[in-house]
Amino acid sequence: WHPMWEPLWRAVNDVSLPLHFHTFPSLPQSVRDRQTGLTRRAAFFTSVAGFQMNLVNILAAVIGAGVLERYPNIRISFGESGIGWIPYALDRMDFEWEDRFRDLGLKMRPSEYWRRQCKATFQFDPIGTKLIDDIGVETLMWGSDYPHPDGVWPQSSKYIAEQFGHLPPDVVSKITCENAGKFYGLIN
Incomplete structure (x- = not known):
């Protein structure tokens, strides 16, 4: 929200460059590093x-x-973000905007900006995959997080089958392939 970011927003907009925000720790590394034993594990x-x-x-x-x-x-x-939190966050933002923040100059509800311009990537989120209609199938991109050790590779196929088994094949294709291809301009 700080105006110092305005040149970045303008430049990214002008060249239609995808912008990524990755998950980040809720505690600074220095706080965790000062702990020992089980306290350190609990902090992690x-x-x-x-x-x-x-x-x-x-x-x-x-x-x-x-x-x-x-x-x-x-x-x-939003990279490695999981997706289960998104419906709650969008609902909360929509409520607050309607209730107290109509003066912000937004012409649409916050959830409409999400659907128009945002995506989220996730590896395994069985709660989130139950909420796909609330999030918007077009806003989701599955990823294995290869080669990171906390990713789901090399069992990617197992995780895809487990969390997407209840979905039609065209929806699975959008989430696992098409949405990312369109986001990065690799397919139309």
């Missing part, structure tokens, strides 16, 4: 378990500051 657990939740602040900032309103060519991906 806290950090890892809260990775995705920090992205709500970034999403709310780019929407609430009107970045996506002013720059409709910006396309944002």
Whole structure:
């Protein structure tokens, strides 16, 4: 939301470059490093378990500051973000905008900016895959996080079958292939 980012938003918009925000720890590394034993493990657990939740602040900032309103060519991906949190965050932003923040200059509900300009990537999120209609199938991109050790590779096929087994093949194809291809301009 800070005006110092305006040149970045303008440049990204002008060249239609995909912009990525990756998950990040909820605790600084220095805090975890000062701990020992089980306290250190608990601090690491806290950090890892809260990775995705920090992205709500970034999403709310780019929407609430009107970045996506002013720059409709910006396309944002929230990497390794999980997806189960998204319906709640969008519902909350829509409610707050309707209730107290109509003065922000947004011409659409926050959830409409999400559907128009944002995507999220995830490896395994069985809760999120139950909420695809609320999130928007066109906003989802599956990834294996290869070659990171916390990713699902080399069991990618197993994870795809397990969490997408209840979905029609065309929806699975969109999430596992087509949406990313379109986002990166590899397919039309």
